[in-house]
Amino acid sequence: MAVGHRARLLRLKSVRHFSKRGKCLTLFLLLAGLGGCGGPREPVVKIGFVAPLTGDQAPHGQDMLQGARLAVAHALTEGPVIPGHSLALAPLDDQRNPTQAVAAAKKLVADPDVMAVVGHLNSSCTMPASAIYHQARMLHITPISSNPQISRQGFDTFYRTCVTDDLQGPAAALFAVRELGASRIFILDDMTTYGRGLANEFEKKLKALGAAVLGHEGITQGDKDFTPILTKIKALNPDLLYFAGMFPEGALLIKQKADVGLAARFMGGDGQFDPVLIDLATPQAAEGIYLTTIGSDIHQTPTARAFVAEYEEQFGPIGAYSAYAYEATSIAIWAIRQAGVKDRRAVLATMKTLKDYPGLFGPQNFDEKGDSLIRDVGIFTVKDGRFQFVKTAAWE
Amino acid sequence: MTPLQLFLQQLANGLTLGAIYALIALGYTMVYGVVQLINFAHGEIFMVGAYAALTVALAITGAPWWAVLAVCALGAMALCGALGWATERVAYRPIRSAPRLNALITAIGMSFVLQNLVMRIYGATDRRFPELWPAVRWQWGGVTVTLTQVVVWGTAALLMVGLQWLVMRTRLGVAMRATSQDVAACALLGIPVNRIIAVTFALGSALAAVGGMLFGGYYGTINFHDGYLTGLKAFTAAVLGGIGNIPGAMVGGVVLGLLEGLGAGYLSSQWKNVFAFVILVCLLLFKPTGLLGERVADRA
Numbered sequence: 001m002a003v004g005h006r007a008r009l010l011r012l013k014s015v016r017h018f019s020k021r022g023k024c025l026t027l028f029l030l031l032a033g034l035g036g037c038g039g040p041r042e043p044v045v046k047i048g049f050v051a052p053l054t055g056d057q058a059p060h061g062q063d064m065l066q067g068a069r070l071a072v073a074h075a076l077t078e079g080p081v082i083p084g085h086s087l088a089l090a091p092l093d094d095q096r097n098p099t100q101a102v103a104a105a106k107k108l109v110a111d112p113d114v115m116a117v118v119g120h121l122n123s124s125c126t127m128p129a130s131a132i133y134h135q136a137r138m139l140h141i142t143p144i145s146s147n148p149q150i151s152r153q154g155f156d157t158f159y160r161t162c163v164t165d166d167l168q169g170p171a172a173a174l175f176a177v178r179e180l181g182a183s184r185i186f187i188l189d190d191m192t193t194y195g196r197g198l199a200n201e202f203e204k205k206l207k208a209l210g211a212a213v214l215g216h217e218g219i220t221q222g223d224k225d226f227t228p229i230l231t232k233i234k235a236l237n238p239d240l241l242y243f244a245g246m247f248p249e250g251a252l253l254i255k256q257k258a259d260v261g262l263a264a265r266f267m268g269g270d271g272q273f274d275p276v277l278i279d280l281a282t283p284q285a286a287e288g289i290y291l292t293t294i295g296s297d298i299h300q301t302p303t304a305r306a307f308v309a310e311y312e313e314q315f316g317p318i319g320a321y322s323a324y325a326y327e328a329t330s331i332a333i334w335a336i337r338q339a340g341v342k343d344r345r346a347v348l349a350t351m352k353t354l355k356d357y358p359g360l361f362g363p364q365n366f367d368e369k370g371d372s373l374i375r376d377v378g379i380f381t382v383k384d385g386r387f388q389f390v391k392t393a394a395w396e
Numbered sequence: 397m398t399p400l401q402l403f404l405q406q407l408a409n410g411l412t413l414g415a416i417y418a419l420i421a422l423g424y425t426m427v428y429g430v431v432q433l434i435n436f437a438h439g440e441i442f443m444v445g446a447y448a449a450l451t452v453a454l455a456i457t458g459a460p461w462w463a464v465l466a467v468c469a470l471g472a473m474a475l476c477g478a479l480g481w482a483t484e485r486v487a488y489r490p491i492r493s494a495p496r497l498n499a500l501i502t503a504i505g506m507s508f509v510l511q512n513l514v515m516r517i518y519g520a521t522d523r524r525f526p527e528l529w530p531a532v533r534w535q536w537g538g539v540t541v542t543l544t545q546v547v548v549w550g551t552a553a554l555l556m557v558g559l560q561w562l563v564m565r566t567r568l569g570v571a572m573r574a575t576s577q578d579v580a581a582c583a584l585l586g587i588p589v590n591r592i593i594a595v596t597f598a599l600g601s602a603l604a605a606v607g608g609m610l611f612g613g614y615y616g617t618i619n620f621h622d623g624y625l626t627g628l629k630a631f632t633a634a635v636l637g638g639i640g641n642i643p644g645a646m647v648g649g650v651v652l653g654l655l656e657g658l659g660a661g662y663l664s665s666q667w668k669n670v671f672a673f674v675i676l677v678c679l680l681l682f683k684p685t686g687l688l689g690e691r692v693a694d695r696a
Contacts, residue, residue: 054520056619191666218666222625224615227409228660228668235397248522248617255616260405261533261540279524280617 048108050119053093063319071329101125116332123147143324169201171395182240190245191218199244251280283385297389401538414653415552419607420630421645423600437506439627445605472605480601525612638689
């Protein structure tokens, strides 16, 4: 690209001595040459995909993108989705930033080829974007944004393939109190839609179970230094520290918790379920932490076995959200294929007829709010520097 | 933990952060002193320093930790010093006589360039920073001090004393102080003003590089956008201490670190950043030149 740019500059320099008219003509020809590279466009159906593809949460986003790509590749082996049309994924980057998420949503809505959107990792991004998709009558499936408020907005365009935090939070609380025997708990969250929502659900259940909540505070995403708050927590002497947030901050909390000598156990939510967490936190500090996850262990799910094998062969170890992105993308493609026409309303109407879709986690169905009826919450721990499945959690 | 132990522990936490802020703040204040430019790319140079140290640390194995640390520091200082010199030469010197706003916008542009360059080279995700020193900790009457903290304090103190000596006791330092008073008069007296300004950029950048290395070693992870917020905080520290004043930047950095540490520890961690900036606003309302900043007043 750089070479081409330089060549263009040189060419522009060489026209300097031409007459003004000659200069304009050369420029025009150059631009026409640049513009005409594409050739005639063939009809295409696109599936929008949005997640943080750069920035600190990019590992999650890339896992999702690979899952979505695999879903498209699988669909292509079954012939064209709509006769005479090719199928393409249109990936966009929201950098976990709600403003960018809205911009991406508007861009997808404005593209007449986009028939469905799979996307947004963070609830704070999915929330505002869902309104834009709703307005455009676009089928919108989030693989993984787990804040329950999103589906309570009443948008009939909205679906999600994961369990919500009003179940994950209580599941974590039950496990912490009943299985870990925690009775003095301090809660931290990252003040995002996801983190605060999950932490509140956790706290509510904790109080119902009669455990002592020593405090509930927020930290800022992107911050690095948590030693002051951890020192304060150490002085309160809790037996469990719970953090609802994402892995970059989770890793720092785990590492600095060891640095300040806070002996309490660490527990967190699904946003930290990524091998990068163990690497960033150092395996010694991460040993023995507990995380709740969306769904149970994907490696032990019979219906997902073929998918996991193929994914790991192509991309390496499967990420926490890869399977959900695959599931959401496959369902979106199913709806377009069944509708058989390039029309957003028709795709949406077809989606409402979905029943017992043969998905990765078993027969997939959605309730009237658009939330998946598959509601497993898994519990993982870190042993010998690796995530290890503990059990499928109960949430009531 | 007794309240006193808790307070001392929070003091130690804040002091560590403050030492890093101070090292970065020095670069802002030195550059402002000589050319009245707020070099917004300075935070990025700090981040490049962290990545440079990471690269050096991954390249050498088998040496004792203090040797690795020294080589990392020198490598990062050399690279960032050169980078600081080059940005001045390429981006700021050609427009030095232009209105000040041009230079400011160039600096912001420079910051984008460096950020995206590092993102291209090292990727957009967090990188684990190798452990540059062993995880040793001392208990001292209930207060825990780690070797990390001692390394940060020691390195920062050493560099600041060194800088103070350089500025006050050497010919170069005299020339720098003279340039900060009046560029035109210095040029008339035969001081190579351009070279002095370039050296100032290089020195400030080298200090930021060490700050970057300590930052990486202390927190254990780095990212290409770490320069933004930390740079902004360090700039705040420079203003707090009185921009253009070298001891002011040191004091400002430490004070800001302590304010953040104590604010997050005693009030609320979610208002940590707000707290630091509110203090800054209040101080500037009553003392617009900052804690120690009187020298710039005569130029206004």
